[in-house]
Amino acid sequence: MDRRxxxxxxxxxxxxxxxxxxxxxxxxxxxxxxxxAVGLLRFAFTGIGLVIVFIIYWLTRTSGAWDxxxxxxxxxxxxxxxxAVFSYLFNGTVFAVPSVSQVALRPAIAIPMFFGYTFGPTVxxxxxxxxxxxxxxxxxxxxSPQWSVGNGLVGMIAGMVALFADKKKxxxxxxxxxxxxxxxxxxxxxxxxxxxxxxxxxxxxxxFGDAQITLFAGLSVVIGFLLVLIVRFxxxxxxxxxxxxxxxxxxxxxxxxxxxxxxxxxxxxxPAVAIVGEFLPAxxxxxxxxxxxxxILVAAxxxxxxxxxx
Amino acid sequence: xxxxxxxxxxxxLIQGFDPRAWVIFYVCFLASSLLFWDLRFLTPLxxxxxxxxxxxxxxxxxxxxxxxxxxxxxxxxTVLTFLTGRGGMExxxxxxxxxxxxxxxxxxxxxxxxxxxxxxxxYAVSQLVRVFSVSSMTVLIPYTLNPEHYGxxxxxxxxxxxxxxxxxxxxxxxPTFARDFQLTMDAQRARGYExxxxxxxxxxxxxxxxxxxxxVTIHAIAGSEDIIDAMDLRAFGVGxxxxxxxxxxRRRDYVLTGAAVLLFAASLAFSLLGYERLWIPxxxxxxxxx
Numbered sequence: 001m002d003r004r005x006x007x008x009x010x011x012x013x014x015x016x017x018x019x020x021x022x023x024x025x026x027x028x029x030x031x032x033x034x035x036x037a038v039g040l041l042r043f044a045f046t047g048i049g050l051v052i053v054f055i056i057y058w059l060t061r062t063s064g065a066w067d068x069x070x071x072x073x074x075x076x077x078x079x080x081x082x083x084a085v086f087s088y089l090f091n092g093t094v095f096a097v098p099s100v101s102q103v104a105l106r107p108a109i110a111i112p113m114f115f116g117y118t119f120g121p122t123v124x125x126x127x128x129x130x131x132x133x134x135x136x137x138x139x140x141x142x143x144s145p146q147w148s149v150g151n152g153l154v155g156m157i158a159g160m161v162a163l164f165a166d167k168k169k170x171x172x173x174x175x176x177x178x179x180x181x182x183x184x185x186x187x188x189x190x191x192x193x194x195x196x197x198x199x200x201x202x203x204x205x206x207x208f209g210d211a212q213i214t215l216f217a218g219l220s221v222v223i224g225f226l227l228v229l230i231v232r233f234x235x236x237x238x239x240x241x242x243x244x245x246x247x248x249x250x251x252x253x254x255x256x257x258x259x260x261x262x263x264x265x266x267x268x269x270x271p272a273v274a275i276v277g278e279f280l281p282a283x284x285x286x287x288x289x290x291x292x293x294x295x296i297l298v299a300a301x302x303x304x305x306x307x308x309x310x
Numbered sequence: 311x312x313x314x315x316x317x318x319x320x321x322x323l324i325q326g327f328d329p330r331a332w333v334i335f336y337v338c339f340l341a342s343s344l345l346f347w348d349l350r351f352l353t354p355l356x357x358x359x360x361x362x363x364x365x366x367x368x369x370x371x372x373x374x375x376x377x378x379x380x381x382x383x384x385x386x387x388t389v390l391t392f393l394t395g396r397g398g399m400e401x402x403x404x405x406x407x408x409x410x411x412x413x414x415x416x417x418x419x420x421x422x423x424x425x426x427x428x429x430x431x432x433y434a435v436s437q438l439v440r441v442f443s444v445s446s447m448t449v450l451i452p453y454t455l456n457p458e459h460y461g462x463x464x465x466x467x468x469x470x471x472x473x474x475x476x477x478x479x480x481x482x483x484x485p486t487f488a489r490d491f492q493l494t495m496d497a498q499r500a501r502g503y504e505x506x507x508x509x510x511x512x513x514x515x516x517x518x519x520x521x522x523x524x525x526v527t528i529h530a531i532a533g534s535e536d537i538i539d540a541m542d543l544r545a546f547g548v549g550x551x552x553x554x555x556x557x558x559x560r561r562r563d564y565v566l567t568g569a570a571v572l573l574f575a576a577s578l579a580f581s582l583l584g585y586e587r588l589w590i591p592x593x594x595x596x597x598x599x600x
Contacts, residue, residue, distance in 0.1 A: 043341070070541045073472050074534045077479030082527060084480075085487045107519045111527065126473075130480055137448045138484075227513075292516045293523060300524050304532055 042146050045262035049149030052258075053125060053156065065120050065162035072119060076126040079115035079155075083108055083131025088138040108135070109286045110293035112155030113248035117294070118301060120162050124155025128255070146266060150259025154286075157251035158244075167243040171232070174246045181253045182225045185283075188275045189218040195276045218276065220284020225249070227291040240302065241295045248290035256283040313485040315452035322367035324454045329463040331563035331570075332455070336447060338570035342577035343443050348589040349432065351580060352439045359443040368453050376449055384441050392434040428594045436588060457482060462553040471551040479537075487530060494525050 057066060068076075086108035112131065116124020129152030136144070164170035193215075216223075228249045235241040260279035263269050269277065319325070324332055343355045370377075407427050455463070461478035465471060495505065498521050505522065509515070541547075 042344070068472050068547075070538055070546045073476045073547070074479065074538050074541070075531070076476040077483055078530045078534055080476075080480040081483030081487050082530060084484055085491060086523065089488075089491065107516065107523060110523065114527070126476060130477065134480065134484060137451075288512065288516055292513065293520060296520050296524055297527060300528050301531065304528050308532065308535070 041262075041266045042144060045146035045266060046149050048262075049146065049153065049258060053149075053152070056156075056160075060160075060163050063163050065159070066122050067120075068122055072123050075115060075119045075123045076130075079111060079119075079123060079127030080131040080134065083111040083127055083151075084134035084138060086111060087132065087135035091135075091139055106286065107289055107293060109151075109154065109252070110248075110289045110297060112151060113158045113251060113290055113294050114244070114297040114301075116155035116158035116251060117161060117244045117247055118298065119159070121156045121159035124157075124159035124251075125152040126155075128152040128155035144259075144266075146262045147259045150255045150262075152255070153258055154248075154251040154255030157254050158247045159251075161243055161247045167239050171243055171246045174250045175229075178225065178228075178246070178250050178253055181257065182221045185257075185275055185279055186219065186222050188272060189280055192272045192276050193218060195273055217281045217284065221253075221280055221287065224284050224287025224291065228287060231291045231295060235295065238299075241298050244294050244298045245291055248294050249287055252283055252286045252290055256286065313489045314457055314482070315485055316372060317453060317456055319456075320367035320454070322454070323365035324362060324450065325367075325456075326562070327566055328557055328559055328563040329455055329459045330466045330557060331559070331566040333463060333467060334567050335570040336451065338574040339447055340444060342574050343440060345577050345581040346585070347436055347440070347587055348585050349436050349439065349591075350589055351577070351585060352436060352443070356439050356443045359446050362450060363446055366450055366454060368450070373449070373453065380442075380445050380449065384438060384445070387441075388434050388438050392430055428590060428597075429588075432590050432594065433588060452481075458555050459557065462555050462557055465551075465553065466557055472547060475546075475551070483530075487526065490529060491522070491526050494522060494529075498522065 060066070087106070090107055112124055112128035115127040128150075129148045132148040132151040133145075136148075161167060161170055228245050231245045232242045257279055260274045260282065261271075263278060264271055264274045327335075339355065339358065343352065346352055346355075460481050461475050464474035464477045469477065503521055505519075510518070
């Protein structure tokens, strides 16, 4: 291990230790301290997310997928800037974004998926994480760094297809993991169908999380999963399109899942609320974008590549 | 072609500091204000933000669109949470009613009633102060940070060369892509495309966003070849990078960095002592009790 690596590890471990210490000392100073709702935990989860990213990188570091050359630097910047601009434009204040049955649509999520899949996990992570950060800054909403890391994970995992030699075989692994994740989330919904939809912004009442989650939003992950499967088999011959939708789906499930689960501690949600109220209405619609916009982008990029010969 | 943010050289407090020191201060400020809902701690942060704005040398003429957008946005959300009283529910358990206004008419047997309560007013004010401080400090950044210094600033903050350069490019690309998006939308409108009138089912609506998103994305990627070539020709990433601009820390920058760290440490300590929650002044409760 070279020195630089050791210093990165030491820094990450130090951050974690500080958070553990702070939560212990904080509890001793103030007994009424309810740690579930402390703003500080946002930063702790950002640290945990970065540690996860680092572990994945460390385990697969010999693969060339993580290399960053001139091209990757520019693509990182393009991806992040596009993601920021699109999330600003489609956040609902600039245009009226289409929404169907309580499901607000965030078309911007297709950007980290596409950039991750096409240009590799490093580009994907930067696109998601930095793009979300700048997008939040443009909007003027308060920052949620754990959601930035979650968005980064979406792009990074979509890009991990580069770690597999055979794209076609990798899809089977992805299919099984995604099916299990989608099934778990939907079972939790089936057990708690009466919870509120935390992601739904009720324009008439002006707040988040006003209404009970609709059947459509509750089943959106299953619908998205089926849609992705249809695209995967309809484009079975075009391995690129099929792999892109499959990996985007996995990235979305894990990345949004990370952010939603961290809200169990950050916002003091119960696990069921985090999954049913946050994960399903955010991850489900994202899958619809994964199934529709990502293939269009992949196909358009392939055509552009052919034309320019790069 | 790149479009730039509206930076220009000004004699001002912010631009008198090293950009690295200012970015550290900004991050600490942001993190501190996110910890609190208590007005007693949000007010000093608001004062800092106001000081930064009024000493920034940015004129109303330059920024009035931005301020109007932010102002409208914040007021809209504050009024909505005030009227419905639902947004603050997670912050307070009971409400003390001051007065209850009810409309002199009925709509289908329902009489619109507005309960003015101490908690709602305090929550609305806290939210206003909190969001205004955070967003106004953010607005200042593109106006006061010299685009030539983006890269060296992030490098100086400890990021690796390539990541620092990627951050610089990101900040430079954002206004460019916003312009490209506008151009694409105008071009599609000329062809009869209307984003305001998306019809059809969910899948049809999503598909209809493609004529906006795909051209902007592919154009950005295709256009980047020139930038990649230019960087490769200058041997980007071959060795440790040298930056054209140099930044030097002076005493005032150390003071600002120290103040920033102190601000964050104090905020952290107070939030752990339990001062982060919504604070309802006793005198307001006493007043409502009358």
